[in-house]
Amino acid sequence: MEDDDEEVYVDGNQPTIYVRKTRFTTARGAYTNLTYRTHFEKVPFGPFLPNLGWGNNVGLLLVVTLNDTGQPVLFTTAHTCGCYLAIVPTSYLQADAFPKGWDKKRQKVYGESLPGLIDYAEGSPTYFRLMVLLRDRTHRIMDMWLTDSRAHSRYELVGAPIKPLKVLEGLSLPGGDSTSFYETSGPRQDYVKNSQKPWERLLMSWWALDWRVGEDKKLGRDREDGIPFYTSLKPWARTASDMRNFPVFLQYWGWNL
Template sequence: MRRLLRALVVVQLAGCASLEVPLRDHLGSQDAPLRDCASWFVALDDRVEAAGVRDAQETRVAGFPYLRVNRLLAALAPAAASDPGAMQALVERLARLDQAARRAELANLPGQTSGAAQRRTDECARLLRAADLAQPESLRRLLGRLRVPDDYSTTQRLLGLYALTRIPFAAGVRRWEAEVRTAFRRDSQEVPAAARVRYEPPALPAQAGAAALRALATADANALRLPEPSAGDLELLLAAHAPILEIEQSGDHDRFGKLRWLPETEVPSVDASDPVVYVDLAHTVYRGRPLLQLVYTIWFAERPAEGRGDLFAGALDGLVWRVTLAPDGEPLLYDSIHACGCFHLFFPTPRARLLAAPDGLDEWALVPQTLARIPPDARPVVRLAARTHYVERVWFTTAAGSAARYTFHRYEELRSLARVEGGRRSAFGPDALIAGSERAERHLFWPMGIASAGAMRQWGRHATAFVGRRHFDDADLLEKRFVFDLK
């Protein structure tokens, strides 16, 4: 706290010429508390940048240092602009995003005890927000700045002659898609049962499924109609829809677990003795209506090389499994990616119909398997291959086995992990990548515009197509590609 206060002394208005209004105006305000709070945020951001602990999950909003935006809220902003209640609800959620990111950044600052600094940051956020919301011009500026840049580099694409190189890349994508469809048609019993290990989610308490459905029915009682279950109800929903993971085994690299920092290391390690699934909620927007999504992420220590020249091998490998729920709580669609954003697969239920792909080379939606009607009280079984950790098949079961159980941890924990030698550090860098998880494919795939293609990256930063532009968290990702039966 004292170090931050000392930093405030050296904040000079002349050095803030590049800052956007209204923050720039607050720095010159005659209102001392307002001026001090603006200076606090400038000094805090300077320290965060200097220490290299910027959290990149969401996008900061220029001129509004107490707000951050993601693709969902950016998509909801135009409709909220004409409704004061919706606008207030939108700003509240933008503030929550910044508060969570600031909490991680403060915890990760070297030598920082974040309690007092967090309280000061929260206090200043409230003060600046009240001042800005009282000014119609500030609100207009805010709406114009709620944009999330895509995760494609136009410069890379220009240098890589994307207009030409995308043609052979698109052909390669089509070959891979054909291989995936062929693999899903193979006999599901090719791998002996003894070579597979099953992991089941936490046990549901009696009547928990029904309670979760009741909670979902009222979870969107807010001005944005965003389904936001309480913490307890979210736990029930996560447990009710969590997958059984059936993983082919060929070594320790096929056992998932908790991410942690070991002493004097620069790449997070995986503790496979503690099988953890990192969970979170997300949303998609379908015909103007936000729908709840549940997200499950697992981490393996590595993807081992299949031989010399394996472009996809490297340290750490993650799998993200997501379910999109109808308002009545039934799954509409499942989809998955690896934590690099690669290998995006869609698994629609009978309540989702794939739309035809538009003409052109852009990647659309790979559906290797259409799921049958989901039996009551059934949960999905997701089979993963050894070594590559590719999804091989999905089906449903109501049977409870003697499998090992995994536990839930919140995905947010990955933004600030304890270090054995003291202090804390995010699993992700300021560029949203996990340092040390780079893949050799980046040297070949760079003309497609994705930074360090193949490297593991943070939620909100997953570009999922080499040809075209597509993100895992695009608010209209599913609406563009599927027709849903919401009943």
Template sequence: MANGKEHITIDPDQPVIYFGRFAFSTGKGTYINRIFRVHFRNIPFSLVPFHLAAGNNVGLLVIVTLNTEQVPLLVTTVNTCGCYAAVIPTVSLPPGAYPKNWDKKQQSIYGEVLPGSLPAYTVDDALLVTVRPEVHRVMDVRVVKRSMLSDKKYKPADMMPLQSLKTLPLASGMTTSLYYDTWPLRGHVKGSIKLWESLLLSLVSLDFYVGMDKEYGDTVVSGNPFYTSLLPWNRHASDMNNFAGFLRFWGWRL
């Protein structure tokens, strides 16, 4: 608390990965999403290079989709504003589940080039996600042996359940949520307003708070669709909180 007002910041010296597990179903079966969420202190304001998404308390989601045999089928990465969503299949995904004309070599996500496919991986492997400094965008995803991660350049992070983001400790001994819980900011991350995005993209998206980071999980609970398309008529069809609908919107036929 500062001057009687709540102020949330991210401590980069104490990294935490927040995790969750959710099931979803399609006409072809039932699947499990393992969700991993991290937050960063900020994307700094910069004109050269221009940081469109400059702001505080920004975050990133990595979602691994498994079948009922616990085999990874998809890896989805997205910033917690709903921006830069990328779905990467593993070779275990059935051929009929790909979007039409899918390039298995690579995909371009607003300037970042990511794999078009990942090899199969097991408990002996790890998913290595590389994030671009300052802007915190995913710049590479690959499967590596776990032994590789013992290198000193990797710092272990604490693991905490996603729900703990709603009970962050305050110096007073009380707790608070990372998310606003009242209109008009309900379901958005506190302190994460993006000035440039509000100025430049609010008209095309019909959302003044476009670019703000969001709660991920259930639109009914958060009151805030986790949309992944700027076009307002796609707001609900592209809502990643409805993961089956999100995949269908982007052409996946899981």
């Protein structure tokens, strides 16, 4: 199949979660990141007003940061374009690691309300599951909370296979060939194939100084892997807010791990 003819789309009837484990250290300790990535068929145009994130193959990230004893201390979420970043701490995070003036009740994230703290209280992470509520159509995270995994769930459960994140770089094709979920050459290298954001380009690219602002892309393991994954639209903060260097990224947003 010629590259110019190749198209890759997400099948919403076959949900899959892709996972990667990475480690990082700071002056205060050693941590492990569990990165969960999933993609949706699209953000629709919208019946009345167009959704800003209108486009195909949009994705969502959840990064669980564990301390050296395996306790979750941070939940970091972002869309796979780097937009709508939210960092939610847990009660296992040391008090002096919070940004100054942090509200532990609720936080506003681009129009959504998320918890300012996930409290494990006297429980164990073994018995709790993190619940993440998504808004229909835009896939924005509306809320997060803990539920006891031993209790009966009032939700219909649909299983989704978990695969290594690296699988996205070698998707199977008919005939035994494979292709990457990301462009592998050209001006869109490391961006998700068939992922375009017309409204974000029109309304934001000129002041964000990025022609491909809002387009979904690969999140590399470090700064030697992939393209910048910045989470601030300030052009001068691209490097500091890049999630590929997680310790620097956290410092930029005020977290002192």
